[in-house]
Amino acid sequence: EVQLLESGGGLVQPGGSLRLSCAASEFSISTYSMNWVRQAPGKGLEWVSAVDGPTGTTYYMDSVRGRFTISRDTSKNTLYLQMNSLRAEDTAIYYCAKKGTTASPGNYFDWWGQGTLVTVSS
Amino acid sequence: DIQMTQSPSSLSASVGDRVTITCRASQDIGKYLAWYQQKPGKVPQLLIYGTSTLQSGVPSRFSGSGSGADFTLTISSLQPEDVATYYCQKYNSAPWTFGQGTKVEIK
Numbered sequence: 001e002v003q004l005l006e007s008g009g010g011l012v013q014p015g016g017s018l019r020l021s022c023a024a025s026e027f028s029i030s031t032y033s034m035n036w037v038r039q040a041p042g043k044g045l046e047w048v049s050a051v052d053g054p055t056g057t058t059y060y061m062d063s064v065r066g067r068f069t070i071s072r073d074t075s076k077n078t079l080y081l082q083m084n085s086l087r088a089e090d091t092a093i094y095y096c097a098k099k100g101t102t103a104s105p106g107n108y109f110d111w112w113g114q115g116t117l118v119t120v121s122s
Numbered sequence: 123d124i125q126m127t128q129s130p131s132s133l134s135a136s137v138g139d140r141v142t143i144t145c146r147a148s149q150d151i152g153k154y155l156a157w158y159q160q161k162p163g164k165v166p167q168l169l170i171y172g173t174s175t176l177q178s179g180v181p182s183r184f185s186g187s188g189s190g191a192d193f194t195l196t197i198s199s200l201q202p203e204d205v206a207t208y209y210c211q212k213y214n215s216a217p218w219t220f221g222q223g224t225k226v227e228i229k
Contacts, residue, residue, distance in 0.1 A: 035218070037166075044223040045158070045166060045209050050216070059216045062123075100156075100171060107213045108156035108171045115165065 002026045002111045004096050009116030016086050016120070022079040022096030022113055029053060029072055033099035033107055034079045036070065038092035039115075046092075049081060050107060053099070064090075086120045093117050124149045126212055128221035134229045141197040143224045145210035150190045154214035157186055157195045160223075161206045169208075170195065202228055 008020040022034070036048040049070040050059040058070050069082040079096055093115040100110035125148040135141050145155065157170040168177045170186040173193060183198045197204055205228055210221040 044207075045160075045211075045220040047211075047218045047220065050218070061217055095165065100168065105154050105214050107216075107218050108168065108211060109158075109166075110168050110171075110177065112165045112167070 004113035006113045006116040011119045017084045020081040035097045040092040126221040132225040134227045143195040145193040147191040151212045151214040156211045158209045
């Protein structure tokens with residue numbers, strides 16, 4: 001069965017940095033696009049970033065572009081999110097999520113990790 | 123960017139009731155719409171993709187319909203285990219935006 005295991009969350013001061021990881025198993029992240037989706041406390045879901053499986057093309061939501069960097073290590077089958085210049089409004093649970101199909105368009109999410117909490121506060 | 127608007131934001135219904143949630147896109151997205159269920163304190167789960175295709179394991183009381191800009195999620199007979207927040211998501215192109223969610227409770 002597919003598994004996605006996030007790590008790296010924690011408490012960080014405004015302006016600080018954090019790197020999240022998502023270890024995937026039972027499928028190849030070179031085949032399927034991978035995503036980061038976040039959820040602020042008591043709020044809805046917000047797509048953050050994606051990396052296309054076959055091409056490695058990256059995508060970002062406007063408010064994180066230039067501050068966050070999505071990357072992957074295909075040899076470790078692991079996804080990353082480097083978050084710099086963090087703001088209070090970045091406080092959220094961050095989920096990694098697998099694209100549900102290799103077809104395009106098709107970036108809906110069929111498997112989600114348990115999430116890792118990022119808190120930006122002084 | 124295309125905006126996704128769900129209605130209502132919340133609803134309360136009795137067990138056995140038929141429940142309908144609407145999702146409207148600000149532009150035509152074809153049939154590239156998914157629905158998710160997030161139970162309290164849990165991870166979101168995919169319910170429906172391609173507007174109307176049920177994800178494996180999803181009970182048949184859930185159904186989806188629509189196309190273009192107007193979409194509907196229907197629960198034919200509400201069950202206690204359906205208490206959750208439901209989100210639509212467009213996936214025709216980036217950014218892959220979610221609706222704001224609809225919270226479903228039992229009356």
